[in-house]
Structures are given as structure tokens and as C-alpha cells.
Amino acid sequence: MPARPVPTDDFTWGSATGPAGVVDAVRRACREADGQDPLDEASLLQLKNHGLAAARLWLAGSDGFAFLHSGQVDLAVAPAARRRGLGSELADAAVGMDGPVQAWSHGDHPAAGRLAAAHRLDRVRELWVMRRPMTRPLPELTVPEGVTLRPWNAGDSDELLRVNAAAFAQHPEQGGMDAANLAERMAEDWFDPADLIIAVTGGSVGGFHWTKRQSPTVGEVYVLGIDPAAQGHGLGRVLTVAGLQHLASLGVGEVLLYVEADNLAARSLYSGLGFEHAPSDTHVMYARRT
Numbered sequence: 304m305p306a307r308p309v310p311t312d313d314f315t316w317g318s319a320t321g322p323a324g325v326v327d328a329v330r331r332a333c334r335e336a337d338g339q340d341p342l343d344e345a346s347l348l349q350l351k352n353h354g355l356a357a358a359r360l361w362l363a364g365s366d367g368f369a370f371l372h373s374g375q376v377d378l379a380v381a382p383a384a385r386r387r388g389l390g391s392e393l394a395d396a397a398v399g400m401d402g403p404v405q406a407w408s409h410g411d412h413p414a415a416g417r418l419a420a421a422h423r424l425d426r427v428r429e430l431w432v433m434r435r436p437m438t439r440p441l442p443e444l445t446v447p448e449g450v451t452l453r454p455w456n457a458g459d460s461d462e463l464l465r466v467n468a469a470a471f472a473q474h475p476e477q478g479g480m481d482a483a484n485l486a487e488r489m490a491e492d493w494f495d496p497a498d499l500i501i502a503v504t505g506g507s508v509g510g511f512h513w514t515k516r517q518s519p520t521v522g523e524v525y526v527l528g529i530d531p532a533a534q535g536h537g538l539g540r541v542l543t544v545a546g547l548q549h550l551a552s553l554g555v556g557e558v559l560l561y562v563e564a565d566n567l568a569a570r571s572l573y574s575g576l577g578f579e580h581a582p583s584d585t586h587v588m589y590a591r592r593t
Contacts, residue, residue: 306364341379369397419589428588429564433578455499470528509533522550524560
């Protein structure tokens with residue numbers, strides 16, 4: 304019989320044993336079987352930098368886990384332990400109570416939809432992954448008069464946060480980035496100041512394109528933010544092209560990005576630059592509002 308989910312308050316990031324070892328092993332098995340990591344960046348930063356402070360973790364032996372933080376649940380069952388009811392039991396523990404809660408299904412897994420329906424969670428958001436093979440020719444970069452592109456430096460942090468807050472005021476995750484979260488992201492091994500391109504216009508930061516190297520062969524349009532006061536002048540396209548050229552210079556073979564499915568303007572920009580979306584490359588958020 305599979306182990307019943309039990310809560311734990313023991314978590315040491317990077318440990319190969321104990322709860323951290325279980326979470327890591329389940330994540331690895333899910334990545335190999337599903338092609339998706341059940342924990343997104345926000346969840347990983349929470350565990351790495353804050354552990355279980357203001358968070359809860361349930362383990363189903365060594366076969367699965369449910370992680371609740373900031374009203375969001377991440378749930379995963381190792382492929383070898385599926386179809387035994389563990390997912391339902393973990394969901395009962397993590398989202399069985401009344402009240403608002405959110406849960407992502409990375410890759411729009413059918414089992415996630417069934418669990419969501421059983422726990423009164425509705426499908427509320429779709430996040431597309433769009434990809435561009437770098438074998439396609441890149442557009443020329445034409446920088447408008449009065450705009451300067453340069454790499455980020457430490458003195459840009461306040462302006463970057465200002466632009467980010469304005470650009471993503473309606474975005475439930477990115478819009479909440481503060482100085483502490485920015486510092487956590489910049490402390491990650493992948494961060495390189497040269498990958499963060501700043502557009503200066505009118506003496507202030509008008510936008511930025513934070514690129515990311517996920518691996519030696521895969522790059523990412525990590526964050527593209529334009530100050531609303533600087534919109535309407537093609538700065539988004541300019542910064543996107545500049546970032547693509549930068550990633551191409553590093554030798555990546557593919558660039559991907561994440562975009563809200565209902566953000567038609569952004570989808571149009573990226574499609575025009577050679578990005579494509581496959582239906583299977585979709586993340587879905589389920590939520591219960593009351």
C-alpha cells in the first residue's frame with residue numbers, strides 16, 4: 304500500500320536525504336517522464352531561500368509531495384506510484400480546506416484537470432511556451448534615435464524595479480518582484496549582468512530585456528518589461544531583437560519564452576519574430592476563489 308501523506312516541518316535545501324531528498328527525487332522522476340518540472344521558479348526560490356517559513360509540505364513516503372505557499376499548491380507523484388490514489392490524497396491534504404487556492408499544471412496534464420475538478424478548482428489561466436529555433440535568420444536591430452541599449456549595472460536596480468512594477472502592474476507573479484526577490488534571482492548561478500539589457504530613453508530606464516541561459520543550448524526571454532510611459536514606440540520589439548542577438552552570440556540553438564495565452568499583443572510580437580507555440584507546450588492554472 305502507498306504511504307499516506309503526512310505533513311513535515313523538516314526541510315534543508317540541497318540535502319540528498321530526508322524531505323528535501325524526496326522532493327528532489329520526485330522532481331527528477333517527473334522531469335524524465337513528463338518533460339516538466341513540477342516546481343516552478345517561485346516555488347524553488349521559496350524552498351531555497353526560505354524553506355518552510357509560511358509554507359507547508361506533505362510527503363507521501365518517497366512517492367510524492369504537495370507544497371503549499373502563498374496560496375499556491377504544487378503537487379507531484381512519481382510516475383511509478385501513479386494510479387494508486389496518491390494524487391487525490393495529497394490534494395485532500397493541501398487543498399481540501401475551504402478558501403482561495405491556486406495550483407499550476409505544468410504541461411496541462413489530464414490528471415491535474417481531474418484533481419482540480421474534484422476539489423472545486425476552475426481553469427482560470429493558460430500560460431503558453433513559445434519557442435524559436437536559432438537556425439532562423441535574425442531580424443536586423445535598429446535602435447531608435449534617443450534610445451541607448453547597454454548591460455545592467457548595480458545602479459539600475461531601483462529603476463528596473465520601478466519599470467517592472469509599472470509594466471506588470473496587473474501580473475499576479477512578476478508584478479510583485481521587490482528588491483529582496485530581485486536579489487534572490489540575481490544570486491542564482493545562471494545570472495550574468497551581461498544578459499540583462501537596459502534601454503535608456505529620456506535619461507531614465509524605458510525598458511529592459513532580461514535574457515537567461517537555461518543551458519548551453521537553450522536561452523530564454525526571461526523578462527521583457529516596458530515602462531508604460533515609453534510604450535508605442537516599438538521599444539518591445541527593439542529589446543526583443545537585441546536579446547535574441549545576444550543569445551545567438553552565446554551559441555544557443557533555441558530560445559523560449561512564457562506568455563499569457565490571452566495577451567494577444569505580446570503573442571503577435573513574438574510570432575512576428577519567429578516564435579511558435581505547440582498546444583502541448585501549455586501550463587494551466589486552476590483556482591478556487593472562495
